[in-house]
Amino acid sequence: MIIAEQKPFEEIARMVEIFDKVLILGCNECVTVCLAGGEKEVGLMATSLRLLRKQGDRPIITLEETITRQCEWEYLDQIEKLAEEAECIISMACGVGVQFVAERFPDKWVIPALNTKSAGGSVKHGLWEERCGLCGECILHKTGGLCPVARCSKRILNGPCGGSQNGKCEVKDVDCIWDQIYKKMTIIGKLEQLLEIEPEKDWSKARDGGPRKVVREDVMIYE
């Protein structure tokens, strides 16, 4: 899933200081699971904003709504009236959601309430970690199911580099994924495979090749 975390509240408050009626829009997918932008966080944001503005003598009206997914037109269609009422929309979704909202409501000011961090998962309560580098061409079959693109600080493909010590990366607080790959490949009896030189990666499949699209002609609906 997409991992995100809320921007500092003061930053959000500054972004809406010129507005008096805002729609705070949550998303029921990833950001609900990572406790950043679901129904609960929408409620908290609304209360905090109202309180702050009341203290500052410029009260704000907050409309609250949380939809199934902000990254799909049909769910955004459901909030058309609410969106019309508000001067601006604070999207509490990932960067994808924010952009879908902005595109669906072209005359509305849209404000992002979150910082989108990574594609990953929750490894334990309160800890979310990056797992996928979205490189566009998966190599996990070569690395024992552990991704050096996302999890090596230098994203090197023939690791580990000389900075690996006691399972730790030279970069602070990072586990050395190549140490883990080595151990995994040993367990599954594929160590020899790591001796093969992994050639230069085709980064054109990643973000470096420009914005990416997936096209499935077979499921397209032509009107």
Next chain:
Amino acid sequence: MSENKSRLQTLFEQGEFVVTGEIGPPKAATGEGIREHAKHLQGYCDATNLTDNQTAIVRLSSIAAGIHVLRAGMEPIVQMTCRDRNRIAIQSDLLGAYSLGIKNLLCLTGDHQSFGNHPTAANVFDVDSIQLIRMVKRMRDEKVFACGEQIKHDEPRFFIGAVANPFADPFEVRVYRMEKKINAGAQFFQTQIIFDLERFERWMELVRERGLHERAYIMAGVMPVKSAKVASYMQKFVSGMIVPDDMIERLKKAENQQAEAVEICVEQIKYIKNIKGVKGVHIMAVGWEEIVPTIVEKAGLLPRPAVPGVKVAVV
């Protein structure tokens, strides 16, 4: 093509125990200090490394520094990392470096930018050190660029070096990765700075077991550590290095710490010289370059052999 071989390669091939030094380029637009350092090392080291923005701190470029060294009449080993350039820039710089007379290249992945003075910089790492080594070898032996396109004339013909760190983990992987670098095209190695001689010996055993000492020239990295304070700092803060407590103790107890530092370094070199498979020593006197002649002399490595017929000059 022997006239094109570097002095460094020629010495290895002649079976000499090779001595190299290291110069860190300045954080300024001048080659004066580099040329001065090169003159100090002249006659004591057979060639000198020029680091490539080491620890991710902006410095005069390693290639330009190599030219200053050539002007001073010494042979450079230019370091090239993968942190700051993609495959286009790397190949372009290599054409330029070779065109100016640089013949030795040391290929590294490079320190992460978070250690340097521009921690918010983007990193490149388009290729890693192993891919870089192979790229340089293919340019030389197959006369092709990384994309496969022919280099129609005047291909760069570098003597290719790499690094190995016997003190990083997992221990056994270090030898595999070295082998991978040899398979990619590495002809000589300089190791990380050695303080833990026992671990280095165990590592060399593994190296010999796989016959790697016969496939590449291995140089042991050493460093004179000026004081107990510096040693403690390195133990705590420099990654990929093992600094034993007893070395720090020995420095602490010494009346003259600098003299003791020289003594320790000389002892290490004498010891390392007798380890089977070690073909030279790389002295990294970071910020203490002026001590190198003393160390080389005390270690009994003088005079340095002459290499008639090899031209050391800017082209």
